[in-house]
Amino acid sequence: MIVTRGLTKRYGRTVAVDAVDLEVREGDRYGFLGPNGSGKTTLVRMLLGLVYATSGEIEVLGQPVPKRLADVLPDVGALVEGPAAYPHLSGRRNLALLDAAGRHRGRRTRRRRIEEALERVGLAGVDRRPVKAYSLGMRQRLGLAGALLDRPRLLVLDEPTNGLDPQGIKEIRELLLELNRDGTTVFLSSHLLAEIEQLCTRVGIVDHGRLVLDDDVATLRAATGRVLLRTPDPAAAAAVLDGHLEHRDGDHLVVRYADAAELNTRLVSAGVRVSDLRAEHRTLEQVVLGVTGHGSDRFGGTR
Structure with missing residues (x-):
C-alpha cells in the first residue's frame, strides 16, 4: 500500500527525512511513531504529494507518487496537520464542498455519504452548526469525516486524536479498528505511545529523520524473561526463589523465571500463597527509548 525507497527531504542543510525505506502492507494498522520534530509530518506530506522529495522513490497503492498522484488520491483518505474548513459554514456544508471537489463521486449519493461520515465520527447532532463554533476536538472529527467520504482503501492520518478527550480518543480508536476490519489499511502518524500500542499491529519508529526500527508490535512487546509476583508471604517466596529473585518491594517481587506457570506451581507446592503472578512484557x-535514546519528555501518553 505504501513503499518508500531511500526517501529523503532536505531544507537547505537540514535533513528532515533521511533515506527512509518504508513498507506498509495491505490490511496493516501501521503506527508511524516519533517525537515532535522527528520528520513524521514531512514524510506524510510527501506520501500525499504535498511536498516533493529531494531524492528517493514513493509508491502508494502501487503507483509512483507524485507522478500518478491523481490516480491514487480517490482511494486515499487523509487528515494531515489538522483539518481545513470554512469557519462560517456548517460542518455539513464543508463536507458537501469537499465531496463535490472529489473524483468518482455521484451527486445523487452525496447526502447519504455525508450523513454516514458525520454519524461515524459523532458529529450528526451538530452538523449544521458553523465550524467557527466547533471545539478543536470537533474540528478534528470533521476532518476525519472528510477523509471517510469515499470509504478509502488507505487512510493516512497525522495526529488524528489531537484535541480529543479520553472518551473521544477511545471512540476514534474503535472507529479505526472497525474500518480496518472492513478492509481499510490505516497509516497513523503520532507521538502518543499509548494510542499506537492499543491500535496498531505494526510500528515504525523515526528519530532525527531516520527510520530506526520497523517491526510487529507483538514482536516488540515480547516477554522479558521476568515474572511479576505479588504474595502475602514475601519472605517465604524469597526463600523458595533463591537465585531467581531480582527485586523485592514489600509484597511485590520481580523474579527472573522463563515460565510463569511453572513458577506458580513451584510456589504453590511450597505452600506460598500467590495473589497475582504474570509474565513481564516490554512496553512500547x-x-x-531504547532505540532513540531520548528522554520520555519528548513523547506523550496523553494530550
Whole structure:
C-alpha cells in the first residue's frame, strides 16, 4: 500500500527525512511513531504529494507518487496537520464542498455519504452548526469525516486524536479498528505511545529523520524473561526463589523465571500463597527509548 525507497527531504542543510525505506502492507494498522520534530509530518506530506522529495522513490497503492498522484488520491483518505474548513459554514456544508471537489463521486449519493461520515465520527447532532463554533476536538472529527467520504482503501492520518478527550480518543480508536476490519489499511502518524500500542499491529519508529526500527508490535512487546509476583508471604517466596529473585518491594517481587506457570506451581507446592503472578512484557515506551535514546519528555501518553 505504501513503499518508500531511500526517501529523503532536505531544507537547505537540514535533513528532515533521511533515506527512509518504508513498507506498509495491505490490511496493516501501521503506527508511524516519533517525537515532535522527528520528520513524521514531512514524510506524510510527501506520501500525499504535498511536498516533493529531494531524492528517493514513493509508491502508494502501487503507483509512483507524485507522478500518478491523481490516480491514487480517490482511494486515499487523509487528515494531515489538522483539518481545513470554512469557519462560517456548517460542518455539513464543508463536507458537501469537499465531496463535490472529489473524483468518482455521484451527486445523487452525496447526502447519504455525508450523513454516514458525520454519524461515524459523532458529529450528526451538530452538523449544521458553523465550524467557527466547533471545539478543536470537533474540528478534528470533521476532518476525519472528510477523509471517510469515499470509504478509502488507505487512510493516512497525522495526529488524528489531537484535541480529543479520553472518551473521544477511545471512540476514534474503535472507529479505526472497525474500518480496518472492513478492509481499510490505516497509516497513523503520532507521538502518543499509548494510542499506537492499543491500535496498531505494526510500528515504525523515526528519530532525527531516520527510520530506526520497523517491526510487529507483538514482536516488540515480547516477554522479558521476568515474572511479576505479588504474595502475602514475601519472605517465604524469597526463600523458595533463591537465585531467581531480582527485586523485592514489600509484597511485590520481580523474579527472573522463563515460565510463569511453572513458577506458580513451584510456589504453590511450597505452600506460598500467590495473589497475582504474570509474565513481564516490554512496553512500547521501553522499546522507543531504547532505540532513540531520548528522554520520555519528548513523547506523550496523553494530550
